[in-house]
Amino acid sequence: xxxxxxxxxxxxxxxxxxxLDLQRRGSDEFHGFLVAREMSERxxxxxxxxxxxxxxxxGRMEEAGLLESRWEDPAIGAAAGRPRRRLYRVTLAxxxxxxAGSEGRISAEGNPVPGQASSGPVPA
Amino acid sequence: xxxxxRLVTNWVRLYTAxxxxxxxxxxxxxxxxxxxxxxxxxxxAGKSGGRTALAIGGRWLAGIPDDLAWRAARRxxxxxxxxxxxxxxxxxxxxxxRSLAAPLALAVVAVAVAGVLVVIDNIQYVQxxxxxxxxxxxxxxWLGMLIGGLTATTVxxxxxxxxxxxxxxxxxxxxLTAAVVTYWLIVPPVVAGLLSWYAVRRARRLAAEGAS
Numbered sequence: 191x192x193x194x195x196x197x198x199x200x201x202x203x204x205x206x207x208x209x210l211d212l213q214r215r216g217s218d219e220f221h222g223f224l225v226a227r228e229m230s231e232r233x234x235x236x237x238x239x240x241x242x243x244x245x246x247x248x249g250r251m252e253e254a255g256l257l258e259s260r261w262e263d264p265a266i267g268a269a270a271g272r273p274r275r276r277l278y279r280v281t282l283a284x285x286x287x288x289x290a291g292s293e294g295r296i297s298a299e300g301n302p303v304p305g306q307a308s309s310g311p312v313p314a
Numbered sequence: 315x316x317x318x319x320r321l322v323t324n325w326v327r328l329y330t331a332x333x334x335x336x337x338x339x340x341x342x343x344x345x346x347x348x349x350x351x352x353x354x355x356x357x358x359a360g361k362s363g364g365r366t367a368l369a370i371g372g373r374w375l376a377g378i379p380d381d382l383a384w385r386a387a388r389r390x391x392x393x394x395x396x397x398x399x400x401x402x403x404x405x406x407x408x409x410x411x412r413s414l415a416a417p418l419a420l421a422v423v424a425v426a427v428a429g430v431l432v433v434i435d436n437i438q439y440v441q442x443x444x445x446x447x448x449x450x451x452x453x454x455x456w457l458g459m460l461i462g463g464l465t466a467t468t469v470x471x472x473x474x475x476x477x478x479x480x481x482x483x484x485x486x487x488x489x490l491t492a493a494v495v496t497y498w499l500i501v502p503p504v505v506a507g508l509l510s511w512y513a514v515r516r517a518r519r520l521a522a523e524g525a526s
Contacts, residue, residue, distance in 0.1 A: 221347065221348075221351065222344060222347070222348050223347070223348045223351035223352055223355070224351070226348075227355065237369070237372055237373065237376070238352070238369070238373055239373070240372075240373045240374070240375075240376035240377030240380065241322070241345055241348060241373050241374055241377040241381070242376075242377025242378060242379065242380030242381035242382075242383075242384065243376070243377050243380045244348075244377070245341070245344055245345070245348075245384075246380045246381075246383065246384040249384070261340075261343075267347075272347070272350050272351070272354070273343060273346045273347040273350050274343065274347065275347050275351075276340070276343070276344050276347065
């Protein structure tokens with residue numbers, strides 16, 4: 191999808207929205223599968239976002255400064271018997287971009303975007 | 315590890331092959347984590363192995379175009395600095411190491427082969443033996459080295475404006491090759507030496523102009 195400069199794609203808005211919601215609910219950080227499941231539940235979609243689509247978007251958003259990530263300590267994953275996770279967090283720039291993007295969508299469509307009703311603290 | 319997980323893992327290995335090691339390792343680890351999380355979540359939800367495989371397979375197939383686009387973007391972003399370096403040769407006039415490797419190897423091989431021919435020719439001359447290598451072959455190789463050397467010198471000067479480093483090495487290598495196979499004529503080696511010196515000097519000037 192071609193976009194205008196500075197405009198977020200729907201999947202990026204969705205990731206930011208879901209990620210912020212997870213952070214508000216106490217998950218300080220989230221991994222790829224978790225945010226994909228959250229997005230699917232919020233949108234009522236039967237399928238999760240495809241691997242390629244999701245991780246391409248996450249990488250692009252991190253490069254743009256909308257997200258930041260770190261790799262989990264391998265010992266934690268090993269202790270839990272699973273591969274280590276890459277943990278993401280929505281940045282302040284990401285939260286601002288979501289707010290700006292949502293305003294644009296509301297004014298364009300005349301209705302609030304689903305999942306935008308909740309408002310919580312902006313992450314540091 | 316299920317069959318579908320192995321399939322996805324192999325696909326990730328395939329499209330990340332050739333990338334920088336950290337980039338490759340990160341993408342593989344991230345997908346491995348996702349596969350494990352989805353498998354665990356579906357098991358916890360009481361889904362069958364078949365449903366899990368279908369769900370994972372669907373995510374994999376739907377994401378293939380984006381995997382390929384991501385890969386293409388990684389490649390082009392990695393190649394862009396290389397292309398810029400080639401367009402703007404480095405200040406020392408020798409260009410990037412990669413652009414020099416092939417012509418340098420070619421020049422070294424050419425000079426080495428010419429050197430061996432000269433040594434064999436001298437042994438034969440000193441010992442007054444019958445030819446170790448049939449004369450026809452020796453003459454053909456000798457002529458090939460001479461013509462090849464002169465051609466390389468011309469080509470080196472022709473491409474020097476675009477790639478000064480590679481041009482200098484090809485021109486010098488060619489001139490030295492021609493010099494080695496005509497060493498007893500005195501004049502060609504002197505001319506070749508002058509040509510080599512001029513090629514390097516001209517390449518440095520072109521590179522400096524390109525960098526400024």
